[in-house]
Amino acid sequence: MDWLKIFRAEKKSSAQTAKERLLITVAHQRQGEGNGLHFLPRLREELLAVVRKYVQVPDEAVQFNVQRDEGLEVLELNITLPEKERRGGVASH
Amino acid sequence: MAKVIVVTSGKGGVGKTTTSASLGTGLADRGHKTAVIDFDVGLRNLDLIMGVERRVVYDFVNVIQGEATLKQALIKDKQSDKLFILAASQTRDKDALTQDGVGRVMDELRAEFDYVICDSPAGIEKGAFMAMYFADEAFVVTNPEVSSVRDSDRVLGILAAKSRRAEQGGDRIKEHLVLTRYNAERVAKGEMLSVEDVKEILAIPLLGVIPESPAVLSSSNAGVPVIRDMTSDAGLAYTDLIARFLGEDRPHRFLAPHKKSLFGKWFGER
Ligand SMILES: Nc1ncnc2c1ncn2[C@@H]1O[C@H](COP(=O)(O)OP(=O)(O)OP(=O)(O)O)[C@@H](O)[C@H]1O
Ligand SMILES: [Mg+2]
Numbered sequence: 001m002d003w004l005k006i007f008r009a010e011k012k013s014s015a016q017t018a019k020e021r022l023l024i025t026v027a028h029q030r031q032g033e034g035n036g037l038h039f040l041p042r043l044r045e046e047l048l049a050v051v052r053k054y055v056q057v058p059d060e061a062v063q064f065n066v067q068r069d070e071g072l073e074v075l076e077l078n079i080t081l082p083e084k085e086r087r088g089g090v091a092s093h
Numbered sequence: 094m095a096k097v098i099v100v101t102s103g104k105g106g107v108g109k110t111t112t113s114a115s116l117g118t119g120l121a122d123r124g125h126k127t128a129v130i131d132f133d134v135g136l137r138n139l140d141l142i143m144g145v146e147r148r149v150v151y152d153f154v155n156v157i158q159g160e161a162t163l164k165q166a167l168i169k170d171k172q173s174d175k176l177f178i179l180a181a182s183q184t185r186d187k188d189a190l191t192q193d194g195v196g197r198v199m200d201e202l203r204a205e206f207d208y209v210i211c212d213s214p215a216g217i218e219k220g221a222f223m224a225m226y227f228a229d230e231a232f233v234v235t236n237p238e239v240s241s242v243r244d245s246d247r248v249l250g251i252l253a254a255k256s257r258r259a260e261q262g263g264d265r266i267k268e269h270l271v272l273t274r275y276n277a278e279r280v281a282k283g284e285m286l287s288v289e290d291v292k293e294i295l296a297i298p299l300l301g302v303i304p305e306s307p308a309v310l311s312s313s314n315a316g317v318p319v320i321r322d323m324t325s326d327a328g329l330a331y332t333d334l335i336a337r338f339l340g341e342d343r344p345h346r347f348l349a350p351h352k353k354s355l356f357g358k359w360f361g362e363r
Contacts, residue, residue, distance in 0.1 A: 014310075014311040014314040014315060015314055017314050017315050017316075018313070018314035018315070021141070021146065021314075021316060024146075024147065025141065025146050025147075029183065040150060040151070040161075041151070041155060041160030041161060044160075044161070059162060060162055060164060060165070063165060064150050064165070065148075065150065066147075066148065066149075066150045067147065067148065
């Protein structure tokens with residue numbers, strides 16, 4: 001068995017992981033804004049304003065979650081309705 | 094009510110972020126609800142070292158400026174329910190860290206967490222100052238090297254004179270020395286300052302010595318704090334350090350050069 005090869009392969013894999021992580025991070029950084037989603041605070045404000053035309057919700061009612069992978073970015077949006085208003089017309093998700 | 098801990102050094106690149114990541118992870122793994130905050134506005138790195146860089150939506154400055162709530166900005170660790178990360182802004186400048194703003198976020202964090210770890214940027218300007226201002230305790234990260242020791246001494250002076258505790262005349266900030274990148278072989282050869290030397294000069298209690306270790310690089314490659322690598326000397330040293338911080342009595346390890354391993358003997362290591 002070639003032990004050296006095993007050790008080398010192991011080393012390479014950690015560096016490879018590092019490189020893959022960096023490629024994604026740096027690509028986002030180069031879009032000019034730190035995470036490429038600099039519009040999120042404004043989007044959230046506007047969404048809150050729209051939701052509030054129909055239901056009174058607290059500031060935390062609108063939540064975002066972002067997952068990134070190579071070439072794929074998922075923005076998950078949750079709007080939590082207050083208990084009493086739940087029968088009202090706005091659906092969550 | 095949380096304890097606020099600043100991880101600071103003055104000098105750059107001595108291991109503050111490495112220490113903050115392992116400290117936060119270690120405290121959370123011991124059951125304490127912990128938040129780790131990156132104060133390095135413009136040069137954030139804690140997210141990478143803790144492996145959450147793809148999940149940053151909001152940052153510290155968004156919270157200060159009311160563009161997001163703290164709850165929205167805190168990123169929960171994938172492995173621990175007790176560990177949260179607040180990323181630094183990559184696009185604003187340090188002036189966004191106003192004393193009022195940081196103070197408000199700190200108050201909110203204090204109410205929610207057991208420990209708040211502030212990863213300071215290098216230097217002694219705004220970002221570093223804001224990271225230390227609200228602290229109850231300070232981890233002074235130092236390398237056994239002349240410029241690092243001098244800078245640590247400078248930082249100790251600032252902690253004692255300009256922090257909120259200093260201004261309000263309360264108890265002084267509790268200081269802990271964390272000596273990192275320690276190379277026992279070089280110390281033995283007289284090429285590097287020893288623990289004793291550094292303790293003597295800085296005159297603050299030693300919390301732990303973290304050896305220079307290749308595991309630190311592989312851990313940051315993977316985005317998993319080195320404390321989670323329990324096969325590594327640095328991981329074990331950080332585990333000991335946290336146990337000590339929590340009041341346990343743990344002898345210092347890794348202060349003496351490696352004994353010749355059997356492997357080394359076969360291959361004529363000397
Ligand atoms: N115990 C150690 N053994 C080997 N390398 C280490 C050790 N601690 C830190 N390093 C390395 O030193 C470098 C600086 O570490 P780190 O980023 O934690 O320092 P820092 O004080 O946060 O830097 P900055 O001042 O830029 O914020 C990194 O490349 C890290 O991998
Ligand atoms: Mg750092």
